[in-house]
Amino acid sequence: MQTTLSEQARQLPRAAEAESILRTCVHCGFCNATCPTYQLLGDELDGPRGRIYLIKQVLEGHEATAKTQLHLDRCLSCRNCETTCPSGVDYHNLLDIGRAVVDAAVPRPLGQRLLRQGLRALAPNPALFKALIGTGATLRPWLPEAVQGKLPRQVQPAKARPATAHARRVLLLEGCVQASLSPNTNAATARVLDRLGIAVEPVAEAGCCGAVDYHLDAQEAGLERARRNIDAWWPHLENSAEALVQTASGCGAFIKDYGHLLAHDPRYAARAERISALARDLVEVLRDEPLEQLHAHSDQRLAFHCPCSLQHAQKLGGAVEAVLKRLGFELTEVPDSHLCCGSAGTYSLTQPELARQLRDNKLNALESGRPEVIVTANIGCQTHLDGAGRTPVRHWIELVEAALPPLDSSHQPVTP
Incomplete structure (x- = not known):
């Protein structure tokens, strides 16, 4: 795409990157075929090609408007378009650059500012978030239905984590909201890896x-x-921890981007690159292990929802399904498994109407094979899908842990 950045845009720290990405796009429109918001709204400006054009206009000196901001806000950052694009357009980085420019130029209405600031204050604060969830659970019968849908239906309490010492060690990102919404996820991870x-x-x-x-x-x-x-x-990685493991694929996708995002930071560039290289989604650890020695067994029929951050950002589509099948689980077929569920981090709160439509479409696809349980790999997707009050949704590692046989006195699996 022919591009001539304005003098002002050329002063941006990532100007050269933005120009390079824009020049990669060849206007083919293949991206629109798999864009969730384009499929819902049918507006060219609510698809990747249209959003790229809007960003190009702004970087070439055209005025950024509230309409520009709206179309960029409606993007889920699901990166489905990147999987589809034959030209390798690095869309999510261009979107980040464009959003920063537009948000600096276009003040948001007070309600939007308060919502975004509130989410930034709340979500990364586990203690505050836990208190809010506890209060919400107490007041649930009196809360509006929309608010009830944001609360977990049933919190699985965390089982005890093993205290066993092993020569092999990994670090685990505990996460922010997951500790309150699904506290057993990381405990189950520790027990399976043990x-x-x-x-x-x-x-x-x-x-x-x-x-x-x-x-x-x-x-x-x-x-x-x-x-x-x-x-x-x-310090832990220098002390022989072999990986940094995430059980929330959205967090994993962002950590794997640390190296790129901090590439021009003289103090952190090298360390960020190594952190990103050592970051592993949980499935990347398990798929290389001798899973047969777990002796897992379950007759449950599962549907797996592959989060966008796992399949499009981390390019791990099919990895969890393969592990679950190796362990003997029965998985149903899921039509249109490439499409976003509408969670997309905080998108379900900032764009609730679109998120609800995407969630209902995704649940219809997931439930088409009549699973007993839906499993996923990201706390945001888990909470968003489960909030519909339909088929229960849990993290896949919890189902694996539940399928393990008990241990005998010598800590060996008790097999039939």
Whole structure:
């Protein structure tokens, strides 16, 4: 795409990157075929090609307007278009650059500002978030139906984590909201990895990955969280921890981008690159292990929802399904499994109507094979889908842990 950046745009820290991405796009429109918002709205400006054109206009000196901001806000950042694009357009980075420019030029209405600031204050604060969820659970009968749908239907309490020491160690990102919404997810992870001879080491000093701030008009705040996490993880990685594991694929996708986002930071560039290289979604760890020694068994019929952050951002589509099948689970077919469920981080709160439509479409597809349980790999998707009050939705590692046989006195699986 022929592009001539304005003098003002050329002063942006990522100007050269934006220009390079814009020139990669060849206007083919293949991206619209798999864009969830284009499919719902049918508006060229609510598809990737239209949004690229809007960003191009702004970077070439045209005025950014509230309409420009609206179309960029409606993007889920699902990156389905990147999977589809034959030209390799790095759309999500261009979108981040464009959003920052537009948000700096177009003040948001007071209600939107308060919502975004509230989400940035709440979501990355586990103690505050837990208190809010507890209060919500107490008041549930008196809350509006829309608010009830944001609360977990049933919180699975966390089982005890193993205290076994192993030669192999991995770090585990505890996450922000997951500790309150699905506290057993990380406990189940620790218990399964323990059976495989891998110790899980939480790092209390590490906090939110930074994605919430970064995607809610506060990119520098998100990067500052990334820097603090790097400082917290670095001594452990230097002390032979073999990987940094995430059980929330959205967090994993963002951490794997640390190296790119901090590439021009002289203090953190090298460390960020190594952190990104050592970041592993849980499935990347398990798929290389001798899973047969777990002796897992379950007769449950599952449907797997592959989050966009897993299949489009981390390019791990099919990986969890393969692990579950190796362990003997029966998986149903899911039509249009490439499409977003509408969670998309905080999107279900900032764009509730579109998110609800996408959620209902996704649930219809997931339930078409009549599963007993839907499993997924991201807390946002899990909460969003489960909030519809239909088929229960859980993290897939919890189902794996539940399928393990008990251990005997010598800590060996008791097999039939």
